[in-house]
Amino acid sequence: MSALTLYQIVALILLSAGLFGLCQRRSLVGMLISVELMLNGAGLSIVAAAQLTEFDAVLGQLGTLFVMGLAAAEATLVLAIIVVIARRFGSARTSEITTLKD
Amino acid sequence: MEVMAKVAFGVYTLFILCGAIAAVSANSLVRALVGLITTLVGVAGMYLMLASPFMAFMQLLIYVGAVSVLIFFAIMLTPAQSESEDNRPASMKKYVYSLAGAAAPAGVLGWVVLTAKVDSTAVPVEVGIEALGHGLLGSYLLPFEIISAVLMVAMSGAVLLAWEKRGKK
Numbered sequence: 080m081s082a083l084t085l086y087q088i089v090a091l092i093l094l095s096a097g098l099f100g101l102c103q104r105r106s107l108v109g110m111l112i113s114v115e116l117m118l119n120g121a122g123l124s125i126v127a128a129a130q131l132t133e134f135d136a137v138l139g140q141l142g143t144l145f146v147m148g149l150a151a152a153e154a155t156l157v158l159a160i161i162v163v164i165a166r167r168f169g170s171a172r173t174s175e176i177t178t179l180k181d
Numbered sequence: 182m183e184v185m186a187k188v189a190f191g192v193y194t195l196f197i198l199c200g201a202i203a204a205v206s207a208n209s210l211v212r213a214l215v216g217l218i219t220t221l222v223g224v225a226g227m228y229l230m231l232a233s234p235f236m237a238f239m240q241l242l243i244y245v246g247a248v249s250v251l252i253f254f255a256i257m258l259t260p261a262q263s264e265s266e267d268n269r270p271a272s273m274k275k276y277v278y279s280l281a282g283a284a285a286p287a288g289v290l291g292w293v294v295l296t297a298k299v300d301s302t303a304v305p306v307e308v309g310i311e312a313l314g315h316g317l318l319g320s321y322l323l324p325f326e327i328i329s330a331v332l333m334v335a336m337s338g339a340v341l342l343a344w345e346k347r348g349k350k
Contacts, residue, residue, distance in 0.1 A: 083301035087294045089194055089227065093201060093220070095287035100205030102279035108210050108255050112217050115248060116204055119224050122240075130231045130305035137308055137316040140236055141324075147243045148328040152335035154251045159339035161255045166345075171259040 086127035093120030107164065107171045111157050118150045189230060196223030210256045214249060221245050232305040235313060 093116050100113030122143040129139020161171050168176045196219055203216025221244045228237035317325050 081299075081301050082303055083299060084294060085190065086227065086231070088291070089197060091287055091290055091294060092198065093224075094290070095283045096201035096205050098286065099279050099283035102282050103205065103276060106210065106259075108252065108259065109213060111252060111255065112204055112210075112213050115217060115244070115252070116201055116220060119221060119244070123224050123227055126228060126231055126233060126236055130233060130308075131301045131303075132299060136233075136306040137312050138321075140233055140308060140313060141316050141321055143236060144239060145324055145328055147239060148332060151243055151248055151251075152332050154248045155335045155339045156342075158251050158255045158258075159342035162258050162343045165259040169260060 081131075083127060083131040086131070087124060090120040090124035090127065093117065093123065105172055105174060107157070107161050107173065110173075111154065111161075115150060115154070118146060122146045186230065189226070193223045193226040193230070196220070196226065211253075214252055214256065217252070218245055218249050221249070230305075232307050235310050 097113045097115075097117030097120065100116065101110055104110045104113060125139050125143050125146070128134065129136050129142075164176055165171050170176070200216045200219030200221075200223060204213050204220060205216075207213040207216055221240065225237040225240040225245070228234070228240055
């Protein structure tokens with residue numbers, strides 16, 4: 080098994096753990112944590128693919144840097160949204176903020 | 182890979198695995214955050230092994246330094262009842278569905294990863310930090326500027342959303 084395959088399998092584990100958490104968590108903060116896991120898997124996969132093949136390594140590392148920047152922006156916005164929701168509904172659990180079901 | 186590299190890879194994989202399991206299954210959100218931080222440090226180690234120390238440094242700086250603190254703020258700013266999730270365990274049906282939803286894409290992608298034949302080198306390419314700087318201010322200047330604009334908009338949007346007028350209560 081080549082080194083690239085090993086790194087990709089680790090990234091795949093991160094992706095599936097994030098997907099599982101995203102489906103199973105019952106609070107918005109828990110879902111945010113799962114999304115961060117998935118983004119990390121994407122970054123690891125990109126860097127491994129760029130460093131271990133003939134592909135342009137600079138492009139791979141910069142792409143992962145952009146993923147990190149986007150993750151920071153996303154975390155900021157989600158923090159603000161969670162604060163607004165918690166202020167309005169008094170909780171950040173997904174079961175209590177669905178108003179369409181009632 | 183040499184023996185030491187294999188050992189280091191195993192240790193970092195263990196970090197990532199244990200952290201990910203804790204992050205998705207811990208009942209208390211603070212423990213889940215600690216699991217996430219463990220995973221992030223493990224991924225930083227993976228970047229070091231891939232001969233990209235700048236990425237490892239950035240991973241520690243941005244994720245472990247900034248994003249985890251943001252998530253910690255999110256945990257602490259929500260009311261105490263949601264600090265831990267519901268005490269009753271998740272319904273079995275939801276658990277099985279989530280497992281299936283995670284396993285289906287993992288199965289397909291895993292099959293692709295294991296069967297695809299890609300020419301890969303065993304030794305990662307070395308990229309100097311000068312090359313990264315030239316890339317950021319040369320060929321990829323537009324994405325660099327756009328990401329700073331996106332960050333700026335996200336930050337001001339967050340401040341605007343969470344703004345509370347004084348005396349409005």
